[in-house]
Amino acid sequence: MSSRIVITGVGVVSPYGAGPSLLWEQLIAGRSALRPLLSFDTEHIHCKAGGQWVDFLPGDFLPARLARRIDRFSMFGLIAAQQAFMDAGFSCDSLLQADDSQRQRAERVGVTVGNNLGGWEFAERELANLWQKGPREISPYMATAWFPAAVQGIISIQLGLKGIGRTFLGDRASGAYAIKHAAQCLQVHHADSMFAGGAEAPFSPYAALCYETSNLMSRQASERPAEAYRPFDQAHDGLVAGEGAAFLFMEREEDAIQRGAHIYAELAGWATTHDGYDRTQSAPDGRRFADAMRNAMKKAGVTAEQVDCVFAAGSAIPAEDISEAQAIRLALGEQISRVPVCVPKSAFGNLFGAATPVDVVISLLAMQHRTLPATLHLDQPASDCHLEHVTKQPRSVARLDVIVVNARGIGGANACLVLRRGPEESAGGTGA
Amino acid sequence: MTILESTRDDIFLNVRQTIVSQFELDPTAIESATTFTELDIDSIERVDLTLQLEKQFGIQLPDQRVKTCQTIGELADLVRTISEKQAAELQPALREN
Helix, strand or coil, rough: CCCCCCEEEEEEEECEEECEEEEEEECCCCCCCCCECCCCCCCCCCCCEEEEECCHHHHHHCCCCHHHHHHHHHHHHHHHHHHHHHHCCCCCCEEEEECCHHHHHCCCCCEEEHHHHCHHHHHHHHHHHHHHHHHCCCCCCCCHHCCCCCHHHHHHHHHHHCCEEEECCCECCCHHHHHHHHHHHHHCCCCCEEEEEEECCCCCCHHHHHHHHHCCCCCCCCHHHCCCCCEECCCCCCCCCCCEEEEEEEEEEHHHHHHHCCCCCEEEEEEEECCCCCCCCCCCCHHHHHHHHHHHHHCCCCCCCHHEEEEECCCCCCCHHHHHHHHHHHHHHHHHCEEEECHHHHHECCCCCHHHHHHHHHHHHHHHHHHEECEEECCCEEECCCEEEECCCCCCCCCEEEEEEEECCCCCCEEEEEECCCCCCCCCCCCC | CCCCCCCCCCCCHHHHHHCCCHHCCCCHHHCCCCCCCCCCCCCHHHHHHHHHHHHHCCCCHHHHHHHHHEEHHHHHHHHHHHHHHHHHHHHHHHHCC
C-alpha cells in the first residue's frame, strides 16, 4: 500500500505581504489587495489593476548580494520556500552543512515549481540596456535570472537541496502540476521530502502584455480596480493577475509522525486532464474538468458526500466560469446544493503559476480555523454559474475535513487536488 | 591624481572597496593574497565585478586575462597595468592637442 503524503510546512508571499497569517487575516477581514498598477506604464494594456505587493523591499528578506542576482519571482519563491522549511521545523541552513549524513539527506530532498512567465522584470531591464547601451551593459546574472526554472535553481542552492528539481509550465495549473509531481515522487520513494509550490511576478510591461494578448484579462479594472476580479459573478469579464509565491513542505506520513512534525493535512488525491478543445478556450461542457475532479476524489477514496468544500479555479473568464460550474455539478452530482464553493483569490488576484499552491495554503488554514473565506465581488451569480457560493462574509462550518482544490490553465489544462485533514496535531516540529 | 601617479596600494584599496560594497564583505577579510574562492565570489560575480571596475576606471579589461587572476591583488595589478597602458597611449594624443 502506498504511503500517505502529508503537508508539514507552508510558506506564502501574497499581494498582502509575507506569511500565511497575514494572508488569512486579510482574507477574513474581506480586504481586497487589488489596486491600480502604478509600477509601470499601463497605457498599452486594458487590465490596469492587479494584486501587487507595492512596498516589498528585497533587503528586508534577502542579502543585497543575492537580491541583485535574481528576479522578483525568484525572491518570492525563495522567501516562501524558506518559510515552509522553517514551518516544517527545520532551520534554513540545516542541509548546507558539509558532513556526510547531511549530504545524503540533501540528496533525498527535492523541489518542484509552477511558473508561467519567468522573470520579465529583470529581463526587460536588461533588454533595455542592450538596445540603449550595448551588450557589455547587460547584467551577467541575466542568463540565470530570467527563465522559469530560476526559482527551482535558487531554492536548491540556497537551501542546499540536491534531489529532484523540476519546473512545470501549465499556465494557471502550473502549481498544481508541481504539487502533483512532488507527491508522486514521494510515493515512489524517489525523494524523502519535497518542496512544492509556485511563483509569479507578472507586473512589467512585456509580461503584462503577454497576458493581454490572450484576450482573457478583465477590462473593467480602470473603473473599479479593487473589485475587478469577479469569479462566477454576472459582471465577470476575465482574469486579474496577482504576484507572489507559495510553497509546501511535503513528506510521507510515517516520516512526519516519526519526527513528531505538525501535519496540516494529507494530500490525498490528485489528477489532471486536458480538454483538447482550443488554444485559449476551455470546453464548454466541463466534462474533462469533471473527470479530473472525479479522478482526484477516487484516488483519495473520497465520495461526493464526503466533500466539505470546493476551492474553485474561478478564472472569472465568462466561458471558463460556466464550464467550471458545470464540471463541479457533474463531479458532485446530488451533493451540489450542499457543498460550498469559494474563490478566495478574487480578493488578491490570480497568481498564475502560484495560484494553486496559494489556494492549498488557504485551504489548510481554512481547515485549521473551520472557516471558509468568501469569494469577494460575487454579488449576483451569472446565469449557469449558480452554486453554493460563499459570498460577502467568511462562513464558519462544523466540519471541514475534505477540500477539493481545482486548477485550470489556458485552453483547458485541468488539475484537481484533494486535501484531507490528517491525524490531530502531534508534538510539533523537532528541527533538523 | 592621474592613474600614472596612483600607487599600487591606491588601486588595490579602490578595488577592495568595490568588492566590499558589491558583495557586502568585511574589508579586513580582504588582503592582496586573498583569493576569489576564499571570498566565495563565483565566476558570474567575477564578471559583474569586472564590469563595475571597467566603469570605475574607464578601461576595458581583457576577459582572458581577468580569468587568470586568482587573487584580489592580481586583479588590482591587472587594473593598474591596463590603466597605465591606456593612459600612456592617450598622453601623446593629449600633447598634440
